[in-house]
Amino acid sequence: MRYSKYLLPTLKEIPSEAEVPSHQLMLRAGMIRKLTSGIYSYLPLGLRSIRKVEGIIREEMNRAGAIEVLLPIVLPAELWQETHRWEEYGKELLRFKDRHNRDYCMGPTQEEVITDIARREIRSYRQMPINLFQIQTKFRDEIRPRFGVMRAREFIMKDGYSFDVDEKNADESYQKMYDAYSRVFARCGLKFKVVEAESGLIGGHFSHEFMVLAETGEEIIVSCTHCSYAANIEKAEFKRSDRTSRSEDPNLFKPLQKVRTPNQRTVEEVTQFLSVSPKELVKTLIFETDKGPIAALVRGDHEINEKKLKAILGTENLQLASEETVEEITHAPKGFAGPLGLSIPVLADLDIQSMVNFVTGGNQKDAHLLHVNIGRDFHISQFVDLRKFTQGDRCPLCGGETRWDKGIEVGHIFKLGTKYSKAMGAAYLDEQGKERIIVMGTYGIGVGRTVAAAIEQSYDEHGIIFPMPIAPFQVLILPVNMKIDLIRETAEELYRILLDEGVEVLLDDREETPGVKFKDADLIGIPLKLTLGERNLNKGLVEIKKRRTGEVLLIKKEEAVSGIREMIRMEIEG
């Protein structure tokens, strides 16, 4: 490709809308342009990188025996109603009507569509296992899109679905995808970690996320420093301290005491005001559910994990109570709720069991209680695991110390079971001629996000540093001055040979000053730069510079092409 004939609009300045490095660099390098919030166009350079990732995915999917399809993006409501996700999915699902006033949505994921195909086309155990995938645009109406294509509303995703005769076979399909995904991200040149994850709205038994480690990641990954345990913090388990049985020795109980705490509402305010540690305080949170209001207690320094709470209560319908409801139930304004005298169920986290003489809200304006004790002062309906993983918590497997890292979720695999196949009646006949439900798995890769994550993981103050396998071009030829015949002719010659050899090459044939060309070259981050200058050429030499290391090689012009091919080969094979 000739730069002068290409669309590669680089920017000197950082667009004000971009916060994180990958977003800034993708805009500056002319890879993407925003159309509206969370919706981006890919310009040629960005598209080339996208296509590279897609190519790697295709190869690895084919290697794993998956078969490519292309499913529609506009989906009828009926299909979604069958699995009840029309109601469950919420506002992220972009819905609209056609001219006949029929309901449709933009596909945020395609389990329903693929299951519809499966129930029509798969009738025999002989047709399984089968794994179908597609690479296609998805739409999720995110509340707040951010970070460019990293969290966009419209985005390109590879999604795949496996169909098996039983759980055991489904596990094998899952493992195949686990391996294939690992290969995909390794081949993309990414540093990543696989972690246990929540299944969310997709549902299913268990799932793993593929996380690219990066400072700007939105996910927190908990991992053990001693064993192989790693999980998304949303999902992370932890070892409880041994003191889980509550102290029942009333001799320890100090007399209950009410104190005035004017305007002290948050844990921070109250603990400072009373000079106690957050560990000595119990937070009382009132939730509204479709089964009525409940109170949930956690220690002051802990946080409620709403997913756990939902699971315990067996409801998807759960939210923090409004200020009015809190007042109604506790007879006090928000910030002064406590567990004493409540007429609703009170759930307490396991770590509350061992606490004595703690602080709670007084269920009265501007008042808290000191030396509160369970049993004497109030009763707990149920002790349960309610809280989130907290810094300092220990590994659930080996009790080892844990560490936190930030990650970008680029892939997610789910063992679905029969959630969709059962709801939609996707069944087959087994060897005995007996009808059985198909067991499914679902597997996704954020393609655009993978490119962004790669950049997030690989850049410097000058610009992007593309890993060779996903670089838009492999080599950039940079003739320092196009007006000097020797330089121009050599550039053209090398360009032609490299093209003939199948090398992906960009020739910067613009009549720009060298400085501009060098700056743009660094910005767009092509792994190899072939610089042609007069002094070197007069000696029959050309310069090859590696973007990543800055390493410079002066080699004979005649050896340039073979040298470049060798470097590309080595970098692609890792």
Next chain:
RNA sequence: CGGGGAGUAGCGCAGCCUGGUAGCGCGCUUGGUUCGGGACCAAGAGGCCGGGAGUUCAAAUCUCCUCUCCCCGACCA
């Protein structure tokens, strides 16, 4: 949805408080000089000052309404 910020040339911004000629840097066009790390000189093009209503002799500037974008939170493959 709550809180905060911003919409002025393609991009980055000033001007607004205190109403009166729309400006700067980069980019773009033309000519010339330059040519191994974002060159220089000269001449240019480019604006419904996000939109609507109002106040005023007069609105980018003041008032009200509205739309859009960004950030924080809630939420979320």
